[in-house]
Amino acid sequence: MLSHIQAKLLIVDDLPENLLALQALVKGSDREVYQAQSADQALSLLLEHEFALAILDVQMPGMNGFELAELMRGTEKTKNIPIVFVSAAGREMNYAFKGYESGAVDFLHKPLDNQAVKSKVAVFVDLFRQRKALDQQLQALEHSREEQEQLLTQLQVTRRELEHAVRMRDDFMSIVSHEVRTPLNGLILETQLRKLHLAQDNADAFTLDKMRAMVERDERQINSLIRLIEDMLDVSRIRTGKLSIRPSKFDLTQLVAGLVENFVAQAAAAGSLIEFKAEAPLMGVWDEFRIEQVVANLLTNALRYGASHPVRVRAFELQGLACIEVRDQGIGISAQNQQRIFQQFERVVSSPGNGGLGLGLYISEQIVLAHGGSIDVESVEGQGATFTVRLPL
Template sequence: MLRKIEAKLLLVDDLPGNLLALEALIQGEDRTIFCASDAGQALGLLLEHDFAIAILDVQMPGMNGFELAELMRGTEKTKHIPIVFVSAAGRDLNYAFKGYESGAVDFLHKPLVPHEVRSKVAVFVELYRQRKALLRQLDALEQSRREQEALLAELRATQGELQNAVRMRDDFMSIVSHELRTPLNGLALEVQLRKLRLEQNRSDAFTLDRLRAITLRDEHQINSLTRLIDDMLDVSRIRTGKLSIRPQPCDLSQLASRVTENLAGLIGNAGCSLELQLEGPVNAEVDAFRIEQVLVNLLTNGLRYGAGKPIKVRVYGREADACIEVSDQGMGISVADQQRIFQQFERIAGNGVPQGLGLGLYISEQIVEAHGGHIELHSRLGEGACFRVVLPYGVAEVG
């Protein structure tokens, strides 16, 4: 592995013959040798390459080897390069002290001894390769640490999502069991009551007027169950991308009139009055069944949270889109709640008790967005709420 790490060696001497002789002594397949004839040329090479060792001749015209070494030690890029001086001054201690003070790690004395030169260079090259290998290992460890931290963060996020999914599942099952039980309990009580009357041969309990009332109650409970089931099916379709939208030409004003007429009984039972404001025909390419579903959801919420006060439905066209507004004068919605009520299973406590599955607004928003539109909400606590459905006049058929 260490042999694969390239080792670059720098030789600096003003005499070409000395450079050639030294290069011949230390060259090898695992090394690249660069030669410089003066300090200026050497500095250029030092700034461009990372060297395992620099072998400097002390006696050079201009800047000598000691001065070049001091300059190298003062430069961030080159201060860690081992410096070996080549000197003809013998082994004079003062001379050696000056060399080490300049930054040398060793000396080669002229005349050069081939075995000594090769051995010393080999030691520094090996040290360089070991240092590079260690740095690579440290880099790999650091990269591995960062990857592990990222993986851990991802696992924590996944754990949070799973915990949230489990919480949503538990909440959903609790809500569904409660919401389904209410109409089922009503139907069960009606059946038990009729069974008791039949066992008692009470024919007076089944007059036409009473049968009409019983049928209306049954129809109401069945409609409630059907709507709950349809909502759950729609959520499944949305999650799997199978929500069907089939646009056809439709007058949104007529659609709103039909929906409010169908809900007249529900509106009356809630003790509300409804104002329908239609600004002429408003034609758009929509899935009428799905937009009816949206309008029913918004009106139902208005009745639920409108505190028995008037509700207004307005249909109008703008230059680029068509709008359906449903506004009430009820409890209003806080800014914090406005951010969450379009999510699944999110509900606001009306009269202290949350009602419904918390799916109506989520499904409505998905339907409107599937048409290329959006829902706007304007509300303040205590001042009612206005939901505006904004639809383009035409959408491409999907689903």
């Protein structure tokens, strides 16, 4: 593990011959030796490289070794570099004591003991390499810890997403089973009733008027089933990016007016009416079938939650956009629910009188977004809601 770590040594002496002699002593395959003939050169190298050891001559012109050592100890980058002083002065000069005061780890007197120098340098090189190896291990451990934390966070997010998906699946199955059962129960009851009449040879139960009423009831139940299936298919298309948009040029005002007329009977059954206002034709290029689907969803919801009050519909142009506004005076939508209702399987209330899969607004928003438009809601709880669709012309 240590073999790839190179140690750098700095030797400082004002005499070139001393530098050559010292380099010959300390060089090795596991180290690089840098030379400096003055304190200024040494400082430049110290700021550029990370050294395992600095060997400083005490007597140098200008800044001496002790002053250089004090500068090193006062600098963040160099304060932990081990310093060994070398001096030709006699032991009686007491330089060694001053050297240790300056932060040296050793003091060598000339002439140098070659074996002692090699041994001491080898010790500091080994210590440096062991410290670097330990730093690398700590960095690897820290990196591994961070990766594990990220993985744990991702796993927690995935777990929450899976739990949410399971809840959505359960909610979906519960809603579907209820919504599908309602029209099916109607068809089953109608079938059983007709079988009973047939078993009793009751021809009066099959007069033309009664047959027309039967067909109308059957048609309503079948259309309910078809609508549920189409909604589920649209969700599947949206998820797979296969929601088809087939644009053509048509008058949006005319489309909305036709839908309002088609909803007259449904509005009457809900004890309401639909008021439509348009200023002028709105010609644009959209998918007529899909836009009709959006407006029909908004009208259905307005009648469903409108508390039998009139529903007001407007078609108009604003800032280069074709706008459709559907306003009801019903139960309203809380601020908390205004974002939630555009999600899958979400409804303002869940009660027998207000059914559906909770997919209408989700599908509507996806259709509008596919046209480059937007849909939003303004509402105060208990004071109705206004949905506005904006489509680029």
